[in-house]
Amino acid sequence: MTQNTFKKDVYSGLKSKPKSLSSKYFYDETGDALFQKIMASDDYYLTNADNEIFSKQTSELSKALTSKNEPFDVLELGAGDATKSTYLLKEWQNSGADFTYFPIDISSSMIAYLEGEMPQRIPNLKVHGFAGEYLEQVREANRYSKRRKVVLFLGSSIGNFELHEAHNFLRNLYDELHPGDMVLVGFDLKKNPHQILKAYNDSEGITRDFNLNLLTRINRELGANFDVNQFEHFPIYNPLTGACRSFLISQKQQNVTFIDGTEIEFQPFEAIDMELSQKFSIEDIDTIAMRIGFEKQPYFFDSNRYYCNAIWKK
């Protein structure tokens, strides 16, 4: 991701009606650290549910993803700190499987961290990181190695796409794969709306800081003058559609200026659409797989059935 793309996306989002910013830009160094805090908070049930699946069903997951005894590449899209995938990678390493781990993340600091950290966590692990956009980096990884692919897309990051975008994204991913390649996609399931809302409005205010940090990033990298105290974090959940959306609400009429003279006007209580965290039913998940042409493989759930890691085969 170049600074130019960032600038172009920020300007186009803030000049649109309604205003929006892409949540993929949450992850600068401070954003990475805040996301780690979110994952450690009690209100963010997703991490505990997902950790339970990966720690308790490691062997079953591993078998469902790699039945054949041939070399493979593990592509992890939006790897983050790779806590969950570490369970699987350790299992494969201990069983003597021949594979390379390719973490992909838009956060170059996360990729640098993983390249240093992962061989310490798992001795002799082969790691090659790719910093950048998901699909661009999948293409890079495909150019780099022709081996069979196991793609991991965890943490319900698929829920950050609008439904039609998620569909297109997974179709494009499908097109990059070869018959027999496997995909594991994490989906947060529809559940008690209060519980969902709390995960995006935690009592310690970490998700608020995570959202506001993007304004701070824009100030620093694009020379803007957002007053973060004049924006309020406001998440909502719609149980009909399963969409949980976070907004930043301007607390007054205000103008924000950028170093190049660009000026953006905010009306009192005007919203910036910051992030979608879509929730799914099993039917939703099956429909996506079927429409794209993925063959359904086992689905893995935590004991509360809050979360589903779905495995599909091309």
Ligand SMILES: C[S@@+](CC[C@H](N)C(=O)[O-])C[C@H]1O[C@@H](n2cnc3c(N)ncnc32)[C@H](O)[C@@H]1O
């Ligand atoms: C919600 S976190 C999930 C992290 C990890 N997979 C987990 O489950 O804990 C999303 C991760 O994806 C990365 N990311 C977000 N948008 C991206 C994009 N368009 N391309 C590549 N990486 C992206 C972020 O930097 C972040 O590390």
